Amino acid sequence: MSPYPAALALTLAVEVPLYAVALHAGWRVPWVRAGAIGVGVNLVTHPVLWSALWQVRGVGAYPVLLVAAEAAVCATEAALLAWWLRRPDRLLVVLAVGVNALSVLAGLISASV
Numbered sequence: 001m002s003p004y005p006a007a008l009a010l011t012l013a014v015e016v017p018l019y020a021v022a023l024h025a026g027w028r029v030p031w032v033r034a035g036a037i038g039v040g041v042n043l044v045t046h047p048v049l050w051s052a053l054w055q056v057r058g059v060g061a062y063p064v065l066l067v068a069a070e071a072a073v074c075a076t077e078a079a080l081l082a083w084w085l086r087r088p089d090r091l092l093v094v095l096a097v098g099v100n101a102l103s104v105l106a107g108l109i110s111a112s113v
Contacts, residue, residue, distance in 0.1 A: 004050055010110055011046055012039065014103045022095050027085060037084055041077040041096075049073050066104075074100050 019038030023029040029037065049069055056065050078096040082088045 004054075007050060007107065008042075008046055010106055011042055011103050014106045015042055015099050018099045018102065019095070022099075023081075023085075026091070026095075027087070027089075029085065037081065040084070041080045044080060045073045045076050070100055070104060 016035055016038035019041070020031060020034040023034035023037060024031055049072075052069055053062075053066065056062060059065065074093065074096040077100070078093040081092040081096065085092075
């Protein structure tokens with residue numbers, strides 16, 4: 001499997017269940033819609049993130065660029081969640097940060113194996 005499909009698959013495997021459980025439990029979003037939203041935010045942000053980071057791999061400042069890029073992803077995903085739920089809620093930012101932090105951790109672990 002080439003790097004992008006594997007990275008997307010790992011991201012979806014980590015983030016979609018987390019988003020689905022949190023959106024269902026915390027915002028009473030039906031399961032199917034919660035899962036679809038989890039997939040949707042990732043299909044918007046992941047290709048852009050991957051493309052940007054792929055172009056700067058190997059650069060000395062890569063860790064700083066990764067953090068900046070992930071911050072932008074979290075902000076974008078939180079905004080998409082608020083828009084799709086038609087409900088601005090600061091906890092959606094916390095959710096996006098938590099879910100993405102676990103996804104990055106899974107990616108770093110996967111890359112080191």
